[in-house]
Amino acid sequence: MHMAFRHIDAIALMRPALPKADQIRPYIDRIDENRWYTNHGPLLKDLETKVGERFGLPRDNIVTVCNGTLALAIALRCKAAQPGYCLLPSWTFVGCAHAVNLSGLKPFLCDVSPETGTLTIKEAIAALKECPGPVRAVMPVNLFGQPISIEEWEYFEHETGVKVVFDCAAGFDTFHPSSPPGMISLHATKLFSAGEGALLITTDIDLADQMRRATNFGFSSNRVSEHWGINAKMSEYSAAVALADLEFLQHKRQQFNERAERYRLGLSNFEGAYLQKGFGEDWIGTFLNVWLKKPNACQLIDKFQAESIETRMWWGQGLHRHPEFKKLERTDLSVTNDLAKSFLGLPFWVDLPLTDIDRVVSTLINITIEA
């Protein structure tokens, strides 16, 4: 008997699904009626109002920005406009370090906690002593949406005077407003999206005002530049996409939760890898990562690929491994070096077939045991 040709469908890592033309249509019609296409138009204001309602804040506290990198740069610049350093974890997306550079501060790379996988005040306090110059700001990064301790950072800011800006890029579902501003990305890969875009949220109304002006040339009124600024405005079209997407958020959450549950069940008796704490139970995001017992993510990627399954170390192996950032000043990064190789992003999208998840899980178990 011949061995049958074994055809395997490839499983993609991520397939974003934004609202369809019919769902966006009513909002585009509103743009047509208004003949107002950007510069803080009615749809953008509507979006800010609706986001504010979700977080129990008035519209004034919500600032839309054209993307997350610029949002972080604006928040840093508005909070800490002096020469000096900004602490940030090396284990994050490169946009964070680009944002620090853009803000005028110098990045100082920190290690992360082996327990949380994030920069905590413990590492930040240690870094304050190691940093070769004055530290003006710190950028804690939440781990693909996992909640972080806002209170400890508020305490840190209060005690040290170092300004805090939260990168909660993937954290729309877990975000809690605080005086230190937080950035939520609306990039296509995120739970709630405008295609490109971001939100800056703070309970500090003066800071919100300053950040909003900074997105529009530092204009106060009458097109006069009174402060530092750039153009970082979202157009009405981007707002239309986000407004339509907001209508389907609850439905999307359910679909993602169902798929997270499938992963959870599949991995429940396996000790080689586990999901992020609370993922698919207490909170949801669009990045499903497993935390591996052995730091062998690089090898697993290849083995998955041989099975036509796309996986990714979403944050690579830390900022300090990128040529652009390899000369940045830093603390010892041993935890990062280990952790980065223990964290692997698996296929996860809103309509990923459940049977594909079963195949990913069984492949993970097989190749981990082999390895």
Place this chain on the structure above:
Amino acid sequence: MHMAFRHIDAIALMRPALPKADQIRPYIDRIDENRWYTNHGPLLKDLETKVGERFGLPRDNIVTVCNGTLALAIALRCKAAQPGYCLLPSWTFVGCAHAVNLSGLKPFLCDVSPETGTLTIKEAIAALKECPGPVRAVMPVNLFGQPISIEEWEYFEHETGVKVVFDCAAGFDTFHPSSPPGMISLHATKLFSAGEGALLITTDIDLADQMRRATNFGFSSNRVSEHWGINAKMSEYSAAVALADLEFLQHKRQQFNERAERYRLGLSNFEGAYLQKGFGEDWIGTFLNVWLKKPNACQLIDKFQAESIETRMWWGQGLHRHPEFKKLERTDLSVTNDLAKSFLGLPFWVDLPLTDIDRVVSTLINITIEA
């Protein structure tokens, strides 16, 4: 007989008209089919190809950016990444100076030529001697789309080593590609628009490649940051708007030309104000400015307002009058100070009623004679 109540309809300065929902629809459908929403997707590539065809260049030479300010900052940073100064005219939009700051260079404000109203190499050569530090770059700005001499700037760059970046924000209709990159804005107020967006165009293929990477975190391949970068990408939705707008460009040009002609006829026997050279004849844009014989634009704005006609000094009175820029180093700016008050933007939009133009013209003539 009673005096009848005199009701005057207000005439707005500008009413952009971007493509309507039906016109954008086929492109949104393509986005839905692709499930690709940003990160240099198929629509963005299509847009770059079509823009390239217009300028006789392959797609590789056309770089889309999320707005003009970031585009200028990227071009400066890619051409001149050393500490030093960038020369620019004080008479321009504030975005130029914000872009220079963002690029890491220091702005040095120059005066403009009384003949052209723009920074020419004559003023730039004089500024080279006055500038207190090394000059790395210069940003010539075209006057609301009026063509500028590319050759003289190429010569200047060749002779001095000072890198040239052209701000042709309103110059889609008059743009000619050169090795020094030029920025064309796709903001809603422009002839060809994406809502928010911009193009960087250069005949230098290596520079184009470097600028494109800079819009996406300096990524080379495999999501590795090899160079300086930010996020300055246009989403597929913005590309959809621009692609739809491109279909109506010829029609829009005709409508604008017709309205420019009406202004030209109305002002033909009036010596107090004239249109920009060639406007509505050799080239067209969306900003109709009159160059006044007397520098009394400020007074005329008030008098127009009393007649319910909105006018604007689009660039105010120069960058040095903005609080954010008042401390910038500069040359003597006497021409700018005079010129700014002699240049006034009048109502101009694609479907502005011709009879409204007649009212604007007769008002201009009356209030100029009174003044």
